Structure formats: structure tokens, C-alpha cells
Amino acid sequence: MSAGIHKLVVLDMAGTTVADGGLVEESFAAAARTMGADPESMIGYVRATMGESKISVFRHLFGGDEGLARTANSAFEAAYGERVSAGLIAPVDGAREAIEQLRGEGRVVVLSTGFARVTQDAILTALGWEDLADFTLCPADAGGRGRPYPDMVLAAFLRAGVADGVREVVVAGDTSYDMVSGVRAGAGVVAGVLTGAHGKAQLVENGAGFVLGSVAELPGLLGELERAS
Incomplete structure (x- = not known):
């Protein structure tokens, strides 16, 4: 056809x-806690920029500090990956x-x-x-x-x-x-x-x-x- x-x-x-089921927000929160940051102070920006490259979101949240952004992004990807492995997506x-x-x-x-x-x-x-x-x-x-x-x-x-x-x-x-x-x-x-x-x-x-x-x-x-x- x-x-x-x-x-x-x-x-x-x-x-x-x-x-x-909201795993993106959960994983951002987990990454923020890993970095010693308050997830509640970040979640509004995270929601507004859903769909954006995750490393770009972290660059903004951590004031352009590339090292912090990459560390936070790795923590996010690990947290999301754990949830995927646990069967929490469909x-x-x-x-x-x-x-x-x-x-x-x-x-x-x-x-x-x-x-x-x-x-x-x-x-x-x-x-x-x-x-x-x-x-x-x-x-x-x-x-x-x-x-x-x-x-x-x-x-x-x-x-x-x-x-x-x-x-x-x-x-x-x-x-x-x-x-x-x-x-x-x-x-x-x-x-x-x-x-x-x-x-x-x-x-x-x-x-x-x-x-x-x-x-x-x-x-x-x-x-x-x-x-x-």
C-alpha cells in the first residue's frame, strides 16, 4: 500500500x-537528591520542559556547570533505567x-x-x-x-x-x-x-x-x- x-x-x-506513569519526574527527583538539591525547587521547570534533552535541562538547573549537569544526568539515567528494569513502563x-x-x-x-x-x-x-x-x-x-x-x-x-x-x-x-x-x-x-x-x-x-x-x-x-x- x-x-x-x-x-x-x-x-x-x-x-x-x-x-x-510519571517515572520521568520520579527520576529527576532522585537525581536532584543525589546532587543534594531540593527536587521541589526544580520540578516546575522539569514539567515545563518535558521533551527536552535531559542533559540540557540539567545544564539550566545547575547554572551551566557542565560537570554538575553531567553528573546529575547520569544519576537521572540510572534512576530511570532501574525503574525500566523493574517493569514500570508499558x-x-x-x-x-x-x-x-x-x-x-x-x-x-x-x-x-x-x-x-x-x-x-x-x-x-x-x-x-x-x-x-x-x-x-x-x-x-x-x-x-x-x-x-x-x-x-x-x-x-x-x-x-x-x-x-x-x-x-x-x-x-x-x-x-x-x-x-x-x-x-x-x-x-x-x-x-x-x-x-x-x-x-x-x-x-x-x-x-x-x-x-x-x-x-x-x-x-x-x-x-x-x-x-
Whole structure:
């Protein structure tokens, strides 16, 4: 089956395709305590910047001190990894089926994250998703800059070899920064989902052209858009 006009789909992981029950915030809190900091003083910024590269968040929280940021980021990744290993994550309902349908329609599907590669791989292994997407990306795969920069979306575009331009790209995520990165990349469809960090108003304010209940609705949306084109 032809992929129509939307040939590349870049999907966020935590909150979009993966339900982690608040483990991101828990792991930030654990990292803050490891650093001798007060998690409550940081959690507002953490929530506002959900979707951003985690090392970038820590650089801000620790005043640009690269050593402290890297130590805190390592503590965060370790805390999140422990929770993943304990089985505290699961797929968002219908996410696997949606990805399989999108690929079955001839689209390239990419899973992207603000986590480090080691954590991304741990999530994929825990869910048995190692071969679910065509490929996966973390900030290090895009020169080190994660969301809200467009770099991961553009890296996916270049690697997938989409022929006719970024308007063929679809970006879907649960955070404001997912939306911003999609808009900055020039994606033809930028869709927010309501299974994660941010609500409809935040998603629309930051560029969502569509807001879905979950990623399970994405194949239907793309089908409708292509039939109408």
C-alpha cells in the first residue's frame, strides 16, 4: 500500500508511545537528591520542559556547570533505567498496533527521545520493541541537540531519504517541545497527543495542528488527510 503524501513519521517515546506513569519526574527527583538539591525547587521547570534533552535541562538547573549537569544526568539515567528494569513502563494502548499499521502502509516510522541512547535502548528492550520501528534516534544521533531544536526530526528526514521535502514528515508527541521541534523542522503534520505531559491548550499554543486522544488515532488521521488531498 502506498504511503501517500506522509512518508516519514517521527514519534516521541515517553508519554506518546510509552506509558511510564510519571517515572520521568520520579527520576529527576532522585537525581536532584543525589546532587543534594531540593527536587521541589526544580520540578516546575522539569514539567515545563518535558521533551527536552535531559542533559540540557540539567545544564539550566545547575547554572551551566557542565560537570554538575553531567553528573546529575547520569544519576537521572540510572534512576530511570532501574525503574525500566523493574517493569514500570508499558506501551500506550494501541501504540504498537499503530506503528505496525503505519509501516504496513509503506511509511518510515522513527522513535525519538530526549533520553540518552543507553536509556532508550533499555526501554526498547523492556518492551520488546527493538525491531518495531524502522530506526530510533536520541539527541546524540543528531549532533547532541534534542528538542525543542529540529535536529532529530531533520536527522530522521535525512536518514530516511524522503525524496520530496519535509512536508512529507509527520511529527507526533505529548509535549510542547515536541510541537516546537516539528514546526521548526517544517513538518507537514504536527500532532499532539493527550497521553503524556501537556494538555491541549499547551500543545496547540506551541504549534500542534491536530490534537489526538492518543497515538492510536494517528493512522486514521493520516488516512483522512490523504483522502482529502
